[in-house]
Amino acid sequence: MNMKKEIRVLGIDDSPFDKFRDSYVTVVGVFFRGGSYADGVVSTKVRVDGLNSTSKLAEMVNRSRFRSQLKCVFIDGLNMAGFNVIDIHRLNALIGIPVIVVVRRKPDIDNIKSVLKKLGMDRKIRLLDKAGPPVKAGKVFIQCAGMTVEKAAELVKLTATHSFIPEPVRVAHLIGAALVNGESKGNA
Amino acid sequence: MNMKKEIRVLGIDDSPFDKFRDSYVTVVGVFFRGGSYADGVVSTKVRVDGLNSTSKLAEMVNRSRFRSQLKCVFIDGLNMAGFNVIDIHRLNALIGIPVIVVVRRKPDIDNIKSVLKKLGMDRKIRLLDKAGPPVKAGKVFIQCAGMTVEKAAELVKLTATHSFIPEPVRVAHLIGAALVNGESKGNA
Numbered sequence: 001m002n003m004k005k006e007i008r009v010l011g012i013d014d015s016p017f018d019k020f021r022d023s024y025v026t027v028v029g030v031f032f033r034g035g036s037y038a039d040g041v042v043s044t045k046v047r048v049d050g051l052n053s054t055s056k057l058a059e060m061v062n063r064s065r066f067r068s069q070l071k072c073v074f075i076d077g078l079n080m081a082g083f084n085v086i087d088i089h090r091l092n093a094l095i096g097i098p099v100i101v102v103v104r105r106k107p108d109i110d111n112i113k114s115v116l117k118k119l120g121m122d123r124k125i126r127l128l129d130k131a132g133p134p135v136k137a138g139k140v141f142i143q144c145a146g147m148t149v150e151k152a153a154e155l156v157k158l159t160a161t162h163s164f165i166p167e168p169v170r171v172a173h174l175i176g177a178a179l180v181n182g183e184s185k186g187n188a
Numbered sequence: 189m190n191m192k193k194e195i196r197v198l199g200i201d202d203s204p205f206d207k208f209r210d211s212y213v214t215v216v217g218v219f220f221r222g223g224s225y226a227d228g229v230v231s232t233k234v235r236v237d238g239l240n241s242t243s244k245l246a247e248m249v250n251r252s253r254f255r256s257q258l259k260c261v262f263i264d265g266l267n268m269a270g271f272n273v274i275d276i277h278r279l280n281a282l283i284g285i286p287v288i289v290v291v292r293r294k295p296d297i298d299n300i301k302s303v304l305k306k307l308g309m310d311r312k313i314r315l316l317d318k319a320g321p322p323v324k325a326g327k328v329f330i331q332c333a334g335m336t337v338e339k340a341a342e343l344v345k346l347t348a349t350h351s352f353i354p355e356p357v358r359v360a361h362l363i364g365a366a367l368v369n370g371e372s373k374g375n376a
Contacts (some may be wrong), residue, residue, distance in 0.1 A: 028366070037350050038226070038359050041366035064371060162225050171226050175363055178216070178229035183252060 006033040008069045009159055011168025012057065013076040014046070015176030022048055025081035027056070028175045031066050032168040035161030040066055041175070046081045051123075053084040058094035072098040072147065072155055074166045076173060077107070078131055083116060085124040088131050088145040098147035102156060102165050106134055106141050139164040194221040196257045197347055199356025200245065201264040202234070203364030210236055213269035215244070216363045219254050220356040223349030228254055229363070234269045239311075241272040246282035260286040260335065260343055262354045264361060265295070266319055271304060273312040276319050276333040286335035290344060290353050294322055294329050327352040 010029050017025045024045040031040035044060040046053045057075075061067055078101050079085050088099045109128060116124050134141035137153035138160070144152040159166035177184040198217050205213045212233040219228035232248040234241045245263075249255055266289050267273050276287045297316060304312050322329035325341035326348070332340040347354035365372035 026367075037355070038362060039350075041362040041372045043366045043370055060370070162227075167225070171359075174226060174229040178231045179214075179367070182231055182248070184229045 004034075005158065006036065007071045007158075008033060008039075008066055009072055009074060009155070009166065009168055010042075010061065010064075010066070010070055011074045011076075011166050011170070011172045012060075013169055013172040013176050014080045015180045017048060017081065017180070019048065019082060024048065026176065026179060027053075027060070027080055028172045028179075029060055029064075030168040030172045030175065031064075031070075032159065032166075032171075035159040035167040038168070038171060040064070046084050048084070049082040049119075049121075050084045053080040054087045054091050054094070057086065058091055061095045061097065067095070067097075070097045072100055072152070074156075074159070074169045075099065075101050076165070076169050077101060077103050078128065078143065079112075083119070083121060083124060085127045086131075087127050088143065092145035098152070099145045100147065100152045100155065101131070101134075101143040102169060103134065103141050104139075104164065106136075109133075192222075193346065194224065195259045195346075196221060196227075196254055197260055197262060197343070197354065197356055198230075198249065198252075198254070198258055199262045199264075199354050199358070199360045201357055201360040201364050202268045203368045205236060205269065205368070207236065207270060212236065214364065214367055215241075215248070215268055216360045216367075217248055217252075218356040218360045218363065219252075219258075220347065220354075220359075223347035223355040226356070226359060228252070234272050236272070237270040237307075237309075238272045241268040242275045242279050242282070245274065246279055249283045249285065255283070255285075258285045260288055260340070262344075262347070262357045263287065263289050264353070264357050265289060265291050266316065266331065267300075271307070271309060271312060273315045274319075275315050276331065280333035286340070287333045288335065288340045288343065289319070289322075289331040290357060291322065291329050292327075292352065294324075297321075 012029045014027045029042040092099045174184040200217045217230040280287045362372040
C-alpha cells in the first residue's frame with residue numbers, strides 16, 4: 001500500500017464539561033495533511049449523555065468542504081460528552097469514510113457496561129459490542145469501521161508525528177480544552 | 189543570531205462576530221514550536237469595540253504555563269473585535285515578551301483613523317500612531333514592540349512554514365472561524 005504522507009485526515013475530540021451544569025458539549029474536528037499541518041477546523045455540539053453523537057459527527061463531516069478528500073476520521077474514544085456513545089459502523093456508512101477510534105489506554109469495557117446498565121442505557125451497551133474490541137496498534141488501542149485494523153494501524157503510525165496519537169486528535173484535544181478552561185493541559 | 193527552529197511562539201487571532209448582536213468576541217492563542225507543531229491553545233474574550241484587548245491579552249499570556257519559554261507573540265492585526273485597538277508597547281511591557289503584529293495587506297491607516305474619529309475614539313487613534321507604521325517583511329507587513337524589525341522579520345520567516353504568515357496565527361485563525369461558523373474558511 002502506497003500512502004502519501006500528505007493525505008487529508010480529520011481528528012475529533014470533545015471538550016471537557018461540567019456534568020452537573022452543561023447540557024451540550026462542543027466537539028472539535030481538525031483537518032490535517034498527514035501528521036504535518038492543520039488546514040481546517042470544524043465544530044459541532046452534542047448532548048451530554050445523549051444519543052446524537054453519531055448523527056452530529058456525520059453532519060459535521062458531510063457539510064465540510066474537505067469531505068471528498070478525506071482518507072479517514074480519527075476519534076478520541078467511543079464516547080463523546082459523557083456517554084453519548086458513537087456507532088462507528090453507522091458513522092462510517094453515513095459519511096462513506098473509514099472511522100478509527102484511538103485511545104491511549106485500553107478502556108475498561110466491563111466497567112463502562114456496568115455503568116450504562118445502572119443508568120438504564122442498554123442500547124449503548126449494544127453499540128459498545130458492535131464497535132468490536134479495542135486492538136493494540138503501536139502504543140495505542142484502536143477500533144475501526146470501514147477499514148482493516150492493519151491499514152488503520154498504518155494511518156495511526158503515519159499521522160502520530162509528535163506523540164503516540166494522530167496529530168489532528170492531539171490538536172483537537174488542545175483546542176477543546178482551551179475553549180472551556182482558557183488553557184489546554186495534558187494529553188488527548 | 190542563532191535561532192533554534194523549535195523556539196516556542198504564540199499566535200493570536202480573534203474570531204468573526206456579528207457587530208449588531210455580539211458584545212464579546214473569543215480570542216484564540218496557539219502555542220507553536222517554531223513553524224512546526226502546536227503544543228498548546230489558550231483563549232479569552234474581549235469586548236467588541238472596547239478598550240480591554242491589551243489587558244486581556246496580557247492576562248492570557250501571563251497565566252499560561254508556557255509564558256517563561258515564549259520568544260515572541262504574533263498578533264493578526266492591531267485591532268481585536270472590531271476597534272478594540274491593542275497598545276503593543278504596553279502589551280510588551282505587561283508580558284515582558286516581544287510583540288509582532290503581522291498582516292497580509294498593508295492596512296489603510298488613514299481610513300481607520302477617519303472611522304475612529306467619526307466614532308469619537310480619539311484615544312485609539314493615538315494607539316495606532318504609537319504602534320508605528322507597518323513595515324514590509326517578506327510578503328507581509330509587520331509592526332513590533334520589544335524587538336527590532338530585522339529580528340521580527342526573521343521570526344516571521346522562520347515560522348511561516350505553510351503560508352506567508354506564522355503558523356500559530358494561521359491555526360488560531362482556523363480555530364476562531366470554526367468556533368463561530370462551525371467551519372473555518374479562507375485565510376488569516
